[in-house]
Amino acid sequence: MDELRDLNTMPVPSELRHNVFVTTIDRFVSYIYNWGRKRSVWPMMFGLACCAIEMICAAASRFDIARFGSELMRPSPRQADLMIVSGTVTKKMVPQIVRLYNQMPEPKYVISMGACATGGGPFKEGYNVVSGIDKFIPVDVYVPGCPPRPEALLHGLLKLYAKIERQSVREVPWYQKGESEAIPVPILGPDLIDPRRLPEIRARLAELRAQQGGSPEASAGSEKGA
Numbered sequence: 416m417d418e419l420r421d422l423n424t425m426p427v428p429s430e431l432r433h434n435v436f437v438t439t440i441d442r443f444v445s446y447i448y449n450w451g452r453k454r455s456v457w458p459m460m461f462g463l464a465c466c467a468i469e470m471i472c473a474a475a476s477r478f479d480i481a482r483f484g485s486e487l488m489r490p491s492p493r494q495a496d497l498m499i500v501s502g503t504v505t506k507k508m509v510p511q512i513v514r515l516y517n518q519m520p521e522p523k524y525v526i527s528m529g530a531c532a533t534g535g536g537p538f539k540e541g542y543n544v545v546s547g548i549d550k551f552i553p554v555d556v557y558v559p560g561c562p563p564r565p566e567a568l569l570h571g572l573l574k575l576y577a578k579i580e581r582q583s584v585r586e587v588p589w590y591q592k593g594e595s596e597a598i599p600v601p602i603l604g605p606d607l608i609d610p611r612r613l614p615e616i617r618a619r620l621a622e623l624r625a626q627q628g629g630s631p632e633a634s635a636g637s638e639k640g641a
């Protein structure tokens with residue numbers, strides 16, 4: 416390793432640059448680590464709607480996702496590092512999806528498969544459908560289509576590999592000190608509430624009450640009391 420560290424500062428004559436491999440320690444470690452990791456991404460076994468049928472086809476013999484090292488679909492989030500959101504995301508399902516995402520160990524990735532998961536698809540603005548799962552959890556790769564064919568999902572998987580290849584062990588959040596924060600689970604009531612937006616919702620509520628005659632302070636106070 417000391418030799419490699421020396422390489423970082425060692426000047427290389429321009430005529431030799433194409434013949435020697437110069438790297439930094441963290442790039443070298445990242446390369447080895449990512450090379451091994453990208454070929455064993457285990458998806459979680461769950462589907463939401465018609466797109467899931469195409470995802471199942473991708474895992475069957477004709478398209479054979481095993482060629483890319485992802486044949487082990489795990490029924491538990493604790494054993495998976497890839498969530499494929501395949502299908503229509505209803506408001507009722509969002510709390511479960513966020514909870515499952517929080518239960519996956521890091522490093523973890525998300526593929527949004529199909530028009531529904533990415534933006535609501537044909538059901539966009541529907542009373543019970545969210546306009547994209549990326550409003551709640553971070554998405555790494557979007558696969559377009561309604562439904563995307565299995566080849567499209569495999570292409571998305573290759574795009575994910577390319578993203579993993581570019582990650583640096585020095586910069587990714589899961590190798591920093593301390594624990595990563597879980598995403599607050601949305602609250603399902605008459606509508607879906609994202610706890611991260613509560614201050615914004617309370618402010619808007621106070622504003623509306625003030626417009627209707629009450630003072631903003633009184634409205635905010637009664638909201639806190641509630």
Ligand code: SF4
Nearest residue numbers: 465466529531561562
């Ligand atoms: S994108 Fe199309 S195929 Fe996929 S879940 Fe939505 S409606 Fe079904």
